Amino acid sequence: MTLSIAFASLKGGVGKTTTALNCAYAFARRGSRTLLVDTDPQGAIGLSLDGLGDRAGLSANLGNSEAALAGVVKTRLPELQILPMGAVDALDVDSFAVQAREHDALRRIVDRSQQEYDVVLFDTPAGLGGMTRLALEAVESVVAVAQCEPLALRSLPRLIELLAQLRDAGGDCSLLGVVGNMSSFRDPVVLASLEELWGLYRDLVFETAIPRDSTFLQASRAGVPLGLLSRRPPGVAAVFDSLVAEIEARLGIVEGDNDGGPIRLVD
Numbered sequence: 001m002t003l004s005i006a007f008a009s010l011k012g013g014v015g016k017t018t019t020a021l022n023c024a025y026a027f028a029r030r031g032s033r034t035l036l037v038d039t040d041p042q043g044a045i046g047l048s049l050d051g052l053g054d055r056a057g058l059s060a061n062l063g064n065s066e067a068a069l070a071g072v073v074k075t076r077l078p079e080l081q082i083l084p085m086g087a088v089d090a091l092d093v094d095s096f097a098v099q100a101r102e103h104d105a106l107r108r109i110v111d112r113s114q115q116e117y118d119v120v121l122f123d124t125p126a127g128l129g130g131m132t133r134l135a136l137e138a139v140e141s142v143v144a145v146a147q148c149e150p151l152a153l154r155s156l157p158r159l160i161e162l163l164a165q166l167r168d169a170g171g172d173c174s175l176l177g178v179v180g181n182m183s184s185f186r187d188p189v190v191l192a193s194l195e196e197l198w199g200l201y202r203d204l205v206f207e208t209a210i211p212r213d214s215t216f217l218q219a220s221r222a223g224v225p226l227g228l229l230s231r232r233p234p235g236v237a238a239v240f241d242s243l244v245a246e247i248e249a250r251l252g253i254v255e256g257d258n259d260g261g262p263i264r265l266v267d
Contacts, residue, residue, distance in 0.1 A: 003251060004110045004120045004139040005176065010155040012126030014147035015181040017044040018216060019240075020123035023143075023247070025225040026240040028080035030248075032118040035072065036082045037109060039135050040125040041093045043085040050223025052084045058109075059086035062099050068108040069116075076228070081117075083109070097130035106131075106138035128162050136166060141176040143247065148180050148193040148209070153200075176250055179243060180209040187212075208243040211236060 007020040024036035038045035046052040226237035
């Protein structure tokens with residue numbers, strides 16, 4: 001069965017898109033057939049990756065129930081494909097979310113992915129309404145991305161409350177965990193926020209925290225995941241391997257079940 005996960009945050013600018021993108025790359029590197037879906041009408045994934053800006057995608061598929069996956073883009077990594085948002089006029093953002101609900105667009109993507117993908121990841125816009133709400137209703141699990149600063153932590157309970165309400169209403173979505181982003185052990189305010197996050201949410205918080213690192217800006221400027229920034233990936237890219245390993249563990253995926261065992265170097 002295909003796993004469906006949304007990356008969400010009430011507050012913008014917390015590194016949610018960066019986290020979703022690099023986790024998608026890490027899932028694919030670990031052998032999972034992965035689809036990354038951009039649900040942000042601003043096209044955050046398209047802005048993050050070189051070569052996606054002018055591609056059609058989700059926005060072109062709304063009215064066609066048979067074309068939920070039309071516009072999927074293959075990548076250099078065979079196990080990773082991306083469904084960009086495509087063009088959405090700034091004046092049509094609100095109506096776009098309404099149309100997406102009318103056509104049940106995100107659930108159709110999950111349903112159509114069952115045979116082709118092992119994991120479907122949704123990057124969502126900031127906030128808890130519109131396309132984010134649709135994503136939360138369509139997936140099984142949510143990873144909450146929390147920047148290690150006071151305002152972001154104060155907004156986290158609202159996301160948790162919404163997920164509880166959706167479950168009370170019969171939804172299947174549950175909080176898989178909270179990942180602390182832009183962490184630093186040198187900044188006392190950031191460190192205090194990270195400690196507060198651990199103190200408040202304990203077992204919900206992933207052990208892996210994503211550090212504040214200038215390499216992220218380099219990858220953003222180049223329009224690539226961290227793992228493709230150079231032939232020898234920067235050390236910080238390993239953070240997402242660790243995070244994905246934790247996600248798999250929480251989902252009950254035992255390492256080695258799907259990898260077929262060791263691969264011989266010499267035939």
